[in-house]
Amino acid sequence: MMQTKIWKDNSQGKARRQGATASWVAVVLVAFFLVLGGPAAEGGERHLVGYGEKISIHTNGSARVETTVMLDGVTDRTLLLPLNYLWVEQIQARIKGTGEVLPAAIAAVDGIDYLRVELSNIASPQGGVLLISFRDPAYLLWKNAGPRDHGLYRWKSEFRNTSPFTIDAYEMEVVLPKGFAVFQIQKSAPALRKNVPEPPYTFYRDQDGDHIRIRTRGITLGKECFVEYTFAEKKRSHGLLIGGLAAILALLYFFRDTFKETGNGS
Amino acid sequence: MEKKSDWKKKYFGFPGGVLIFLILYFMPAPSGLSLAGQGALAAFALAFVWWVTEPIPNHVTSIFLMVLLVFLGVRPEAEVLGALGLGVIWLNIAAFVLSSVLMKTRLAKRVSLMIVSRFGHSGQIILFAFLVLQFLLSPLIPSSAARTVMTLPIMVTIAAIYGSTAEKPNRFGKNLFLSNLQAIDMSGSAFITGSAANVLAAAFIIGMASHRIYYTDWMLAGLPVALGTLLIAVYLGPRLIFRMKAEEMKPQTAGGLDALNAELQGLGAVSFDERKGAIIFSIVLVLWMTDRYHMEWFGFEISAVMAALIGAIIALTPKIGVLKWKEAEIPWHLLLFSAGAYAGGLALESTGAARWLVSMLMDSFGIKQGVNFWVVYIVIMAVSAYSHVFFTSKTMRTIILIPLIIALAQKLGFDPVALALPAAITMDWVISLPINAKPNLILYSAGHFSVSENFRSGMIVTTIGFILLIVAGFTIYRLFGIVPY
Numbered sequence: 001m002m003q004t005k006i007w008k009d010n011s012q013g014k015a016r017r018q019g020a021t022a023s024w025v026a027v028v029l030v031a032f033f034l035v036l037g038g039p040a041a042e043g044g045e046r047h048l049v050g051y052g053e054k055i056s057i058h059t060n061g062s063a064r065v066e067t068t069v070m071l072d073g074v075t076d077r078t079l080l081l082p083l084n085y086l087w088v089e090q091i092q093a094r095i096k097g098t099g100e101v102l103p104a105a106i107a108a109v110d111g112i113d114y115l116r117v118e119l120s121n122i123a124s125p126q127g128g129v130l131l132i133s134f135r136d137p138a139y140l141l142w143k144n145a146g147p148r149d150h151g152l153y154r155w156k157s158e159f160r161n162t163s164p165f166t167i168d169a170y171e172m173e174v175v176l177p178k179g180f181a182v183f184q185i186q187k188s189a190p191a192l193r194k195n196v197p198e199p200p201y202t203f204y205r206d207q208d209g210d211h212i213r214i215r216t217r218g219i220t221l222g223k224e225c226f227v228e229y230t231f232a233e234k235k236r237s238h239g240l241l242i243g244g245l246a247a248i249l250a251l252l253y254f255f256r257d258t259f260k261e262t263g264n265g266s
Numbered sequence: 267m268e269k270k271s272d273w274k275k276k277y278f279g280f281p282g283g284v285l286i287f288l289i290l291y292f293m294p295a296p297s298g299l300s301l302a303g304q305g306a307l308a309a310f311a312l313a314f315v316w317w318v319t320e321p322i323p324n325h326v327t328s329i330f331l332m333v334l335l336v337f338l339g340v341r342p343e344a345e346v347l348g349a350l351g352l353g354v355i356w357l358n359i360a361a362f363v364l365s366s367v368l369m370k371t372r373l374a375k376r377v378s379l380m381i382v383s384r385f386g387h388s389g390q391i392i393l394f395a396f397l398v399l400q401f402l403l404s405p406l407i408p409s410s411a412a413r414t415v416m417t418l419p420i421m422v423t424i425a426a427i428y429g430s431t432a433e434k435p436n437r438f439g440k441n442l443f444l445s446n447l448q449a450i451d452m453s454g455s456a457f458i459t460g461s462a463a464n465v466l467a468a469a470f471i472i473g474m475a476s477h478r479i480y481y482t483d484w485m486l487a488g489l490p491v492a493l494g495t496l497l498i499a500v501y502l503g504p505r506l507i508f509r510m511k512a513e514e515m516k517p518q519t520a521g522g523l524d525a526l527n528a529e530l531q532g533l534g535a536v537s538f539d540e541r542k543g544a545i546i547f548s549i550v551l552v553l554w555m556t557d558r559y560h561m562e563w564f565g566f567e568i569s570a571v572m573a574a575l576i577g578a579i580i581a582l583t584p585k586i587g588v589l590k591w592k593e594a595e596i597p598w599h600l601l602l603f604s605a606g607a608y609a610g611g612l613a614l615e616s617t618g619a620a621r622w623l624v625s626m627l628m629d630s631f632g633i634k635q636g637v638n639f640w641v642v643y644i645v646i647m648a649v650s651a652y653s654h655v656f657f658t659s660k661t662m663r664t665i666i667l668i669p670l671i672i673a674l675a676q677k678l679g680f681d682p683v684a685l686a687l688p689a690a691i692t693m694d695w696v697i698s699l700p701i702n703a704k705p706n707l708i709l710y711s712a713g714h715f716s717v718s719e720n721f722r723s724g725m726i727v728t729t730i731g732f733i734l735l736i737v738a739g740f741t742i743y744r745l746f747g748i749v750p751y
Contacts, residue, residue, distance in 0.1 A: 150339030181295060183339070184302040184617060198669075199618070205297040232301055236292055244288045248281040255280060255321075 047073060048165045051219075055139065055157055056175040056208070063139030068096075069130040071119075080107065080114040082162045085136045093117050096129035104132060112162060140177070151232055152183055157212075158226035159219075167219040172227065176210040180231045187228040190216050201227055279319020287312035291338075296626075303619035305338040310610045317607075317699075317717040324717060325599040328606020341613050349609035353571045354411070354704045355601055360574035361415040361708050362596045364547065367581045367589050368419035371543035372533060378423035379530040382517065389428055389438050389515035393445050393500045396421070400449035401493070405457045409570040410450050410694075411704035412554040416547075421446055422712060427526065429518030432597075432713030437508040438515070439714035444508075444723045445500050448697045450705045452731070455694035456492040458484035463660035467690035470668045475675075475682035486746050488691045491738050495731040502730075507723050539588045546587070550577035600711035607701040611658030620656045621666055624649065628670070639680055639750065643688075643739055646671055650689040651732045654696045660703065664693045684749040688735055695731055698724030 050070035057063045069081065083106065093104035100122055107116035117130065146153035157174045161167055176182065182203045185192070190200045201214040214227045290308035295301055313331040317324050336343045349355075368374035385395045396417070403413045421442060425431070430439025454460030458468055458481050468479040504510040517526055553560075553573035560567040568576070581587040582594070614620040631645045650667055657663045671689050675682040696702035698721050700710035710720065743749045 152339060182300045184300050199621075203298065203300065205295075230302075234294075241288060241292055244284055248284050251281045251284070252277075255277060 046076075046165050047168055048163075049073065049168045051167045051169070052171040052173070053159060054173045054175070057140050057177050059177040059179070061140040061142055062135060062137045065134055065136060065139075067115075067130075067132040069132070071128045071130055074119075077118070077120040079117045079119055079130075080109065080163055081117065081132075082160065083113045083115045084159050084162075085134075085139070087136050087138050088115075088134050089137060091115070091132065091134040093130065093132045095122060096131050098122075098128075102130070114163065148230075152230040153180075153232065154186065154228070154230045156187075156226055156228040158224055160224040161219045161221055164221065166221070169215070169217055170219050170225055171213065171215045172225060174212045174227065174229075175208055176212070176231050178209055179234055181205070181210045181234045182212060183230040183232045185212070185227060185229050187226075188214055189224055189226050275319045276321040279315055280321035282319070283312040283315035283321075286315055296622075298625070299619065299622045300617060302340050303614075303617035303622060305340040306335065306610070306613040306617045307619045307623075309334045309338060309340065310614055313607070313610055318721060319718070320716065323599070325603040325606070328603045328610075331606045331610045335609060335613050340617060341609070346609045346613075349612065350601070350605040352605070352608060353569070354608065354707060355605055357411055357415070357571045357574055357704060358601055358604060358708055358711055359596055360571065360578040361418060362711070363578035363581055363589065363594045364415060364550065364574065365419045365422065366594045367543045367546060367587075369422070369595075370593055371537065371539040371588055373540045373543045373547075374419035374423045376530070376533055376536070376540065378420050378427065379526055379533070381420065382424060382427055383527050383530055389441070389510065390500075390504060392424060392428075393441060393503065396442070396446055397449050397496055397500050400446065400453045401456070404453040404460050407551075407554050409554060409557075410454050410461060411708065412570045412574070413450050414446075414705035414708045415574060416551065416554075417446065417450075418708065418712065421709075425714060427517050427519055428514075430714055435714040436514065437504070437510045440508045440719055440723075441503040441510065443709050443712060443714040444720065445496075445503050447706055447709045447720070448499055448724070448727050449496050450709075451694055451697050451703055452492045452496055452727075455691045456485060456489040457481070460488075461660060461694050463664045463693045464690065466661060467664050467668045467686070467693055470664070470672060471683060471686050471690070474669060474672045475686065477683045479683075479687065483687070483748075487687050487738075487743065487748055490742060491691060491731060491734050494734050495727060498730050498734075499727045502726075503723070507726055508719070542586075542588050543581075546577050546580050549580065550574055597711050597713065600713070604700070604707045604711065607699075607707075608658055611701045614656060615658065615662055620662075623656050624653050624666060624670075627653065628674075633674065633678070637678065639684070640739070642674075642678060642680065643685060643749065644736060646674075646685050646689055647692065647732060647735050647739075651692040651695055651728055651735070654692075654702050654728075655698050657696070658701050658703075660693050660696055664690070667693070681750060684743075687748055688739065688743065692731070692735070695728055697727055 048069060049072045050068070052068040054066045054068075055063050056066075065085065067081070069079075088106060091104045091106075093102040094100060095102065102121065103118040105116055107114050115132065117132065119130075122128070140155055142153070145155050148154060157172060159170065159172055185199075185201055185203075188199075188201055192199045192201075200216060201212060203210060203212045205211070210231070212227055212229055214225060216225045219225060287308045290311055291305065295304045299307075309331055312334070313327050316322065316327040316330075322330075332346045332349070335341050335346050365374075381395060382392065385391045399417065400413065403416070407413050407416070425435075425439040425442050428436070428438040428442070430436040430442070454464070458464050458479065464484065468484065471477055471479050504515065519526055519529070550573050553568050553576065554570055556563075557567060557570070557573075581589045582591060614623075627649050628645075631649075633642055633645060650671070653667065654660075654663065668686055668690055671686050672682040675685045696706070700706045700717060700720060702724075706720070709715075710717075715723075739749050744751055
């Protein structure tokens with residue numbers, strides 16, 4: 001097991017906003033790198049058949065990220081995977097089933113950060129499932145998220161493929177902090193289309209909290225998958241409840257004669 | 267003075283709506299339903315109770331619903347208020363301008379008197395005559411809203427002859443308007459060209475189930491059920507739903523039919539204004555009927571709304587037209603009702619609440635692998651027939667339900683057409699609330715029936731249709747090879 005703690009920037013909000021721009025720069029650089037025929041381009045187009053991320057957000061804004069990578073067809077001994085998080089610590093990597101622990105760390109190649117996993121220790125990576133987990137201590141920046149109108153918080157969870165692999169099937173699952181529920185999905189990529197019966201995202205609730213899941217296929221270099229959502233505290237305002245009950249009593253009392261006498265409302 | 271039952275309905279409907287809102291809003295949100303969806307459901311339920319019990323005027327309830335949706339953060343203010351600018355509202359405005367043209371020029375009266383003098387010995391025959399008329403128009407004019415606008419002035423005039431007005435509607439008026447509402451919506455299910463939703467459903471069946479649906483396939487499935495349902499509905503309407511006495515089935519004009527015949531004679535030759543009215547109406551009608559050629563002719567398509575607005579502009583143009591603005595009788599309060607109701611319906615759809623309700627209905631029936639085909643058939647038909655209450659759009663319901671049904675059939679190992687085609691027939695059965703379809707809103711705006719009357723009648727006729735669909739499944743659909751033996 002390899003443990004790494006990397007703090008890349010202290011100006012949290014600003015850095016987060018710059019994330020998207022940085023991603024684009026990274027994409028351009030990787031594309032340039034590929035055109036030049038660097039190491040990432042070896043062997044032509046390569047695929048990861050399945051790639052999943054589960055982002056469990058805690059109430060302090062930190063998140064535990066669990067990544068699942070299907071290794072079918074992968075021949076690389078060193079795997080460079082996309083990294084879409086600005087703060088990463090406690091990286092762990094292992095093979096599902098056998099439990100083999102693999103060295104994993106952040107690696108910068110030509111200024112682009114990757115999650116590098118060494119597969120050279122295992123006999124054959126093909127067919128296995130790689131599990132990677134790490135912690136982002138400042139994933140959700142509460143002060144940037146809200147609260148906005150109606151006490152809503154708004155956040156975007158995104159993944160951009162900066163690796164040389166085409167990801168055939170991608171799934172992102174976001175677990176909201178305890179005590180919060182999904183208010184509404186605002187935007188997503190792939191987007192909700194009126195002529196497509198099923199939305200690309202679903203949400204459900206279990207004992208762990210509120211989950212948002214988005215799936216897509218065929219994420220090539222530079223393409224992204226994201227879900228932007230509003231969420232709110234599960235508990236509703238008691239003022240509305242008290243006001244509503246008071247309104248019921250008031251209506252029963254004040255209108256007890258009105259309709260009878262005047263026939264109002266017809 | 268109101269009846270005691272009406273007073274009770276209103277008195278308890280008022281706090282009852284608030285109570286239902288509080289229960290739905292404060293209960294823990296079920297899995298799969300967002301907080302916005304829960305808010306939309308709660309707000310819509312409150313409005314629904316108030317529309318049905320009418321403790322306050324329906325348009326005030328609609329405005330309250332719009333405010334509530336904004337206050338709860340369910341939809342943005344601009345979007346909610348924007349409902350007043352929707353095409354259906356403009357179609358309503360144009361419809362009432364055109365209707366005013368036909369009323370002012372007495373063209374509607376002439377046509378109505380001709381129909382009444384020919385078929386008007388009893389109100390029942392009039393109702394059947396309108397049913398035939400709607401079935402004749404249905405394959406010719408795919409827009410149900412256009413068919414409504416076209417026949418509305420005749421309905422209004424005939425209702426008046428039978429003593430029913432917007433101010434004082436009677437049971438003939440309720441029967442006439444509601445049977446037309448049902449005929450306009452349901453006759454569309456008889457033909458694949460009867461509505462855009464049918465074409466979409468057929469496309470899903472072709473695309474997902476790889477099965478070609480021919481015009482006759484659709485007609486064999488849709489026509490017997492739609493026609494049978496509507497014939498029963500028109501027969502039962504005056505006898506069961508809005509029971510009429512024998513004297514109410516006759517024209518209420520003094521002197522009866524002889525007086526009406528005399529009145530028709532008294533109208534004399536067709537006036538210049540009547541001719542102008544007929545020309546304006548013909549222009550609109552031609553535009554509606556030729557919409558598929560517009561691209562070729564004009565390079566763009568003139569929608570049903572735009573065609574009606576063109577007619578309204580001509581009618582209101584001095585010298586050319588026949589109407590002054592102040593003569594156009596537009597029921598603005600009912601347009602406000604429509605806008606609010608539409609905003610509520612759209613909130614249900616855009617927050618995913620309508621989709622969640624449908625999925626929950628499917629799940630609650632516990633359909634699993636190995637279940638008998640007929641159990642699935644009956645459940646699917648029930649869900650597809652009755653789910654229209656939650657939707658404002660046939661197209662949206664088709665998009666949500668038909669692929670779901672095809673996927674379910676494939677998963678269970680049934681022929682997708684056996685479930686999807688009969689279910690697709692029900693997509694046009696949007697007959698229970700004014701917000702379910704444009705024709706409903708337009709006819710509701712004429713003021714001859716209430717929301718609760720629409721709901722009661724719609725539920726009864728939907729049930730008749732549902733039963734016929736089950737009977738057809740066991741009989742003629744087997745014969746035609748639509749469902750397995």
